[in-house]
Amino acid sequence: MSDGSERPPLIELSGIGKTFGGVTALSNVDFVLREGEVHGLVGENGAGKSTLMKIIAGVHTEFEGSYRLDGQPVRLRSTRDALARGIGMVHQELSIVPHLSVAENVFLGNQPVSSLGVVRWRHMAREAEAHLKNLGIEVDPTVEAGSLSLGLQQLIEIGRVLFSGARIIILDEPTSALSPPEVERLFQVIDRLRQGGKSFIFISHFLDDVLAISDTVSIFRNSRHVRTAPAAELDKGQIIELMIGRGHEELEESYLGTLELPPASTAPTLLEVRGLTLKGAFEELDLAVHEGEALGIYGFMGCGQLELVRALVGKLKADRGTLVIGGVERRLANTAAGKRAGVALVPESRRSMLFADSPIYRNISISVLERISRWLVKPVAERQLAREKIEELRIRAGSETVALRTLSGGNQQKVALARWLAYRPNVLVLAEPTRGMDVGAKDDVVKIIRALKEQKMGVIVVSTEPETVLSLADRILVMRRGRFTREFVAEAVGKDQLLAAA
Numbered sequence: 001m002s003d004g005s006e007r008p009p010l011i012e013l014s015g016i017g018k019t020f021g022g023v024t025a026l027s028n029v030d031f032v033l034r035e036g037e038v039h040g041l042v043g044e045n046g047a048g049k050s051t052l053m054k055i056i057a058g059v060h061t062e063f064e065g066s067y068r069l070d071g072q073p074v075r076l077r078s079t080r081d082a083l084a085r086g087i088g089m090v091h092q093e094l095s096i097v098p099h100l101s102v103a104e105n106v107f108l109g110n111q112p113v114s115s116l117g118v119v120r121w122r123h124m125a126r127e128a129e130a131h132l133k134n135l136g137i138e139v140d141p142t143v144e145a146g147s148l149s150l151g152l153q154q155l156i157e158i159g160r161v162l163f164s165g166a167r168i169i170i171l172d173e174p175t176s177a178l179s180p181p182e183v184e185r186l187f188q189v190i191d192r193l194r195q196g197g198k199s200f201i202f203i204s205h206f207l208d209d210v211l212a213i214s215d216t217v218s219i220f221r222n223s224r225h226v227r228t229a230p231a232a233e234l235d236k237g238q239i240i241e242l243m244i245g246r247g248h249e250e251l252e253e254s255y256l257g258t259l260e261l262p263p264a265s266t267a268p269t270l271l272e273v274r275g276l277t278l279k280g281a282f283e284e285l286d287l288a289v290h291e292g293e294a295l296g297i298y299g300f301m302g303c304g305q306l307e308l309v310r311a312l313v314g315k316l317k318a319d320r321g322t323l324v325i326g327g328v329e330r331r332l333a334n335t336a337a338g339k340r341a342g343v344a345l346v347p348e349s350r351r352s353m354l355f356a357d358s359p360i361y362r363n364i365s366i367s368v369l370e371r372i373s374r375w376l377v378k379p380v381a382e383r384q385l386a387r388e389k390i391e392e393l394r395i396r397a398g399s400e401t402v403a404l405r406t407l408s409g410g411n412q413q414k415v416a417l418a419r420w421l422a423y424r425p426n427v428l429v430l431a432e433p434t435r436g437m438d439v440g441a442k443d444d445v446v447k448i449i450r451a452l453k454e455q456k457m458g459v460i461v462v463s464t465e466p467e468t469v470l471s472l473a474d475r476i477l478v479m480r481r482g483r484f485t486r487e488f489v490a491e492a493v494g495k496d497q498l499l500a501a502a
């Protein structure tokens, strides 16, 4: 957009500082949001982005520095207080209530009530449906929100914040679970609302997305604000350099152009699937993964990929087809059987497998404990193991004893990966392994997977992000509506080809 400095500032933060115990999350940060702008926020994992947003949205009420809203100093007491002043936030961790209906979620906290004090359900469902439709989201308002795809849940949550009357909307990584068409739809909505005078703060590790939708971009690094500039004056390479402090040429993640896939593997097969079918999810799938090979599976959200990975590890039972692991045909009764057969899954929803209130080391050692028996592992060894992984994965944490919940989103992600690296299965299935990670951390994952392959592990990477599959896989299967539509092997492939096949 045009010169943003002409518009009046809505929010002005200056000299913001915030610490948690001994950890500095923000140090002397200045930030200005102007009316009608989309302000992109980028920075490495743990840089302080979410913390700053939580100050703006009234989650953190204790901090150093000054906060002015509409030119006046404010002291927010709560998120409710923030919302009353028109500030709404969609958090990095979804807060949809899964067993409430879509309509109830849209109206969460402010249901329409009749003069008799009765919630007007029908009215609510109709309103919610119309409102979501307005945002381009077609969904039955009476179904349970938890039954919908993660992408839809995310859009519904965004719908709720918009519906609550917010004029300043903070989106903390809203696109991480969205497929390209869903991102497109979200951007159209943002664009329309921006023209109507609403203001947005948009946090994302997808730098292309940030550059595409933002008027202004602010870059954070290591608790500090390093630069704010109009999006038109920045490019991706500059942003990466500012946010991680090394040149983007050093990164191995192939975020540019096409990739030359290596020749097909001739190593022994670790896992093979033939004719695998699960009604309503996937049909007649054949795949094999070899020693030291990373197989990528790319497809849009809801193409059946998440059911497939669950079937591979025994979490879901297929209706038909064979599963051969280590040369032996298996019927996995559950994930414990899967683990015994040497197959492990890091699921896409880390929240389901991590213990938020437990220390990091517990979250890492749990997989090993189950194998060895908890009494044989000394607490000292347990913590030593965790310290090694923290260093190996460059997890940003005060120590291995802090509660998982206190880590930034991307760093929690790394803990989930660390758990299985400590366990070392023969085949590691990773669903969305780099979701929420910054470019530097993604590069770390590329290196880790390479090391695992050198140790002859087979890796299956499933993702809705073309970049993730391209940077991690040796061979790529594209999945659409429960079927494989294309295999890329020993050839050049880029984002466009993947999108076209999906």
Ligand SMILES: Nc1ncnc2c1ncn2[C@@H]1O[C@H](COP(=O)(O)OP(=O)(O)OP(=O)(O)O)[C@@H](O)[C@H]1O
Pocket (backbone or CB within 6 Å): 020, 021, 023, 024, 025, 043, 044, 045, 046, 047, 048, 049, 050, 051, 052, 092, 396, 397, 405, 406, 407, 408, 409, 410, 411, 436, 438
């Ligand atoms: N409630 C908390 N208690 C303790 N430490 C915290 C808490 N919230 C954040 N931190 C710490 O503050 C720092 C900044 O975290 P923040 O969540 O703001 O990072 P971020 O930039 O949003 O990262 P990401 O891209 O990974 O989401 C991190 O070191 C984090 O561990």
Ligand SMILES: [Mg+2]
Pocket (backbone or CB within 6 Å): 049, 050, 051, 092, 172, 408, 409, 410
């Ligand atoms: Mg964050």
